[in-house]
Amino acid sequence: MAQPSEKRKQSLYFPEDMLREIQEEATRQDRSLSWIMQQAWRSARARIATMPGMDDLGPPASA
Template identity: 60%
Template sequence: MNDKDTLAKNNGAAKTDKRKQSLYFPEDMLQEIKEEAARLDRSLSWVVQRAWKLARLEIKKLPSVNEVGEGEEDLGD
């Protein structure tokens, strides 16, 4: 934990980490996200975060790499 983390924790700062992260999406998927963000009048970040909250239980049901049987491949939609 660095000084900034310690200070934030001790000061009761926001519980969420607001640091920037880079995520890479296929161009067509990014375009769809942009269109939905515009339709909803929300940010790209909000749409992706909301999508994660809605999908995370389904994603947790997916087998890990070590659980995929031999001969099976990633669905990679």
């Protein structure tokens, strides 16, 4: 039996047009915004992990 996952409230801010698209997809699938975002993260996290972090970009250019 799977253990229940910890739930924590978090505010995220999206551009209005992006939020509208996410809401339309949630409505189309009859799912919550939260569910859509969780699935998007699960789908994209491996790709995101390959992106360089700020520390990987090197020192800032001299002015």
